[in-house]
Amino acid sequence: MQLDSRSTSFGRHETFPLRYGWLPKGFEAIQHDPHVLQKPEAAMVTLGVGRNMVNAIQYWLQTTGIVESSGEPQATDIGKIMFDSHRGDPYLEDDTTLWVIHWLIASNATQATGFFWFFNRYAAPRFSDKELLEGLTEFVKNTLQQKKRSQNTLKSDISTITRMYAAMPGRTDEHLDSPLADLGLIEADPHSGYRSLRTNRPFLPVTALHFALSQRFAAEPEQPALPVRSLLYGDDGKASPGAIFRLSESGFMEKLEQLMSTSYPGCYELRDTAGVNQLYRGSELPDPQSILEHYYRSS
Structure with missing residues (x-):
């Protein structure tokens, strides 16, 4: 919520954008066994994903505030409300749920610093991957005073942001399975790579x-x-x-x-x-x- 240069994080998603089933599956798994994500072999079987994806699911659960990220792993109040099987939205069918999840990620300056930077500090309406990387690099160096941050790590954040939010025409890879692409916050731009425009957004819940x-x-x-x-x-x-x-x-x-x-x-x-x-x-x-x-x- 508040940017603090002493507490930042980049690239912990291991280049995996959030996918549709990950938060509900991870939430349910934590409810049955609070330590399941700390047991990679068991988590791979329970969630039906590879080892790196287990780490990514754990990261997204923590970054969205669905699961408590310090101390004993457990579902938070927000997680219980949002994914309650009777009164919540466990299948992400409600647009309000998606917008709230987006807010929880983009407002998390500590665990998703690259996302926080892009949505709160990067103002260019049109940009390329190269321009995004230059902007994030400058932010890390000048604002955060972090001169040793790996370029590959920053590139992974840029790549994950665009793949998670922008539905690219003709692309058929697995990253199109991100629920946040439906929000229309980043769009493919044939002239400059991408655009992310401020509009009236009448459909924002x-x-x-x-x-x-x-x-x-x-x-x-x-x-x-x-x-x-x-x-x-x-x-x-x-x-x-x-x-x-x-x-x-x-x-x-x-x-x-x-x-x-x-x-x-x-x-x-x-x-x-x-x-x-x-x-x-x-x-x-x-x-x-x-x-x-x-x-x-x-x-």
Whole structure:
């Protein structure tokens, strides 16, 4: 949620983008045996994948916050709510689930630093793999002050980001099985490689934005309000819902209006304070887990 140059991670996915069945299968396996992913041979049989994929599944479970990443392995409250077989979305059939998973990855500055950088700090609307690598290398060197980071490791992050989010025409490899490609956040561009544009995104589920905003407020409990600029652009080292969801300014404000007036009244309030547009937490703003629980229960 907050970028810290002392705590970063690149390339731990072993170049495997997240696939459709990995989070539900991994969650179910952890429920039956909390230590299964620490026993490679047993995990390979249980999950039906190779050894490297076991490591990748463990990484994605931890990065999305579905499984606790420190101490005793166990499913988190968010994991239990999201993948509950009766009231959750264990088969990733709900768009809200996919957008929330995307937010959980792209806001994780500690375990998915390359993803955090791309969605929060990289502003170019069109780019090539080479330009992405140059941008990430500069960020690691100048912002993180990490001069010895391997280029191959950074390349693996760039490759995984584009394969995970961009459905390339004519490509038939296994990486098209990533659920996050359906979000349309990165698209193939015949002229420059890729494009990732800020738009109004009318199909962004308002609950996903509500969840993201609630997590931002939960991360700063002493703050009654957050600057709209920070929520839009993330230029202060913190996760930005506007940037992560690739929302234009007008799209972000439209979604906020929908949140405040129709979907979740009483949770937020916009005010201009000393010339700064700020979003205040309302008296009825629930915690992130409660937002998801209520959503799945009422869906």
